[in-house]
Amino acid sequence: MAEKKVLLTGDRPTGKLHIGHYVGSLKTRVAMQNSGLYDPYIMVADKQAFTDNARNPEKIQNSLLEVVLDYLAVGIDPKKTTIFVQSAVPELSELTEYFLNLVSIARVQRNPTVKAEIQQKGFGESIPTGFFIYPVSQAADIALFKGQVVPVGDDQEPMLEQTRELVRTFNRYYNTDILVEPEGIFPPKGQGRIPGLDGNAKMSKSLNNAIYLSDDEDTLWEKVKSMYTDPTHVRVTDPGHVEGNMVFTYLDIFDEDKAQVADLKAQYQAGGLGDMKIKKYLFEVLNKELAPIRERRAHYAEDRDAVLQIVKEGSEKARVIGQQTMAEVRHAMGVDYW
Ligand code: ATP
Ligand code: MG
CATH class of the missing domain: 1.10.240.10 (Tyrosyl-Transfer RNA Synthetase)
Structure with missing residues (x-):
């Protein structure tokens, strides 16, 4: 049998998940998980959430569990899918730092999704640097796990393009083939960006225009x-x-x-x-x-400790993979001195 492809995707813990996530990404993830053809990893991107919520740690902390409850509720099965937290894998930050040297400021600035989000969030002249570069850190998320397929909504297309560029550049500069170019898996036409209840182009947990999976x-x-x-x-x-x-x-x-x-x-x-x-x-x-x-x-919300335990175990497993890839990265770059 052919080896299972690594599937990697994730969500920011900035609120509960909504029906846009459901059709835009969660449904596909569950189907892919159950197909048995993939080795799926789902990351709760808490560090990315801090890039535009630095002053709101409680929101991120509270949302972590809510997001994981949403996963379990739609049928993500922790026996088949590794659910982990971004901050529990510090190697992601290390790879991000190296990736930042492989891309120009002008290239980062060209990302249409980030441009739209900067407008939406009203940052004006005060864009947090971490927010500005989050597509680079997202590329590191995918690359560190050697993600081959990434099921996401339409807004993520520029991130996938950026990731492929960074992987190619890395492999070329360091004369290696350890990092893998990912392929985006997008929802059927018309379902990749569900508009908000207010008619806004995107239903979003940060825009208060969503129907949540948990709404009664x-x-x-x-x-x-x-x-x-x-x-x-x-x-x-x-x-x-x-x-x-x-x-x-x-x-x-x-x-x-x-x-x-x-x-x-x-x-x-x-x-x-x-x-x-x-x-x-x-x-x-x-x-x-x-x-x-x-x-x-x-049902799952009745035992929150059990849910946290799932994430803890998933994070420990993810950390090991992160350390393995990072060892290969350091070796390729010649920074493994002894
Ligand atoms: P935030 O406002 O904090 O950015 P979000 O609602 O955009 O939250 P994310 O965690 O950024 O959610 O995105 C998680 C995944 O859900 C991504 O794959 C994204 O493409 C997808 N997604 C988000 N919103 C929608 C939507 N309205 N329609 C379809 N897919 C969506
Ligand atoms: Mg978003």
Whole structure:
């Protein structure tokens, strides 16, 4: 049998995970984990979270467990997938430092995702240096584990490109082939960047516009009820617009019954279908998917120590791999003096 490919991906502990993460990345991870074709590693990127939350350590600390509970709830199985914490593998920082010498400031500046995030976060002239260079540290995360496949949302494409460049440069400068170029695995078209409830281009845990996997039924209904539809659709009989209408955007993504969605769209456009009706329908679709996740999450949340133990064991295993690769890196660079 062919050797299993190393799968590496992760999330920042900046809040609970949402349905954007679910379709954008988690679903694919679970399917890949269960295929038996991969050796999966999932990293909770706490150090990366500090790059724009340096003053908010409690948020990062609290989110760590929440994120791991979300993993377990969607079906990540710690017997098959190694879940670990970034800060528990200090070798990642060491490789980052060496990688920083292989890339120019101008190249780092060209990353469109980071550009958009800098705008969004309103850093102005005060961009934290760690934030500015986080794609380089992310490249080190992937490279240290020799990640071959990286299932992520569309916003991560520039990070993968940057990682491949850094790996190539490293291998060329130090005349080696120890580091591996990763391949990004992206969600099906239209599911790689789920928009926020507010119509913002991206649902994000830092933007307060998300439906969380852990939201209870009431919260889910409140969020769906408040969703942006079509301001010109005043009376039920008025013809409505489906483009830019968040309810239909979400139905397109989450409802597997495509014929039904097409039918509802036609009715809505013709007039005669009320906003409350389509919102109720969307609620049912989402709730059907989220109810079992919510139940499993509540089960795991009963024993938080057991969850922390999973992460501790995963981190110990990850550290060993990090140390092995770092020994190879130092050897390739000639910094293993004795
Ligand atoms: P933050 O606002 O703190 O950056 P985030 O919501 O962007 O949080 P990350 O931890 O940065 O979440 O991203 C984790 C993974 O989820 C990445 O693979 C990313 O591409 C994917 N992802 C994040 N938001 C979405 C979204 N709205 N739609 C699809 N995928 C997403
Ligand atoms: Mg993000």
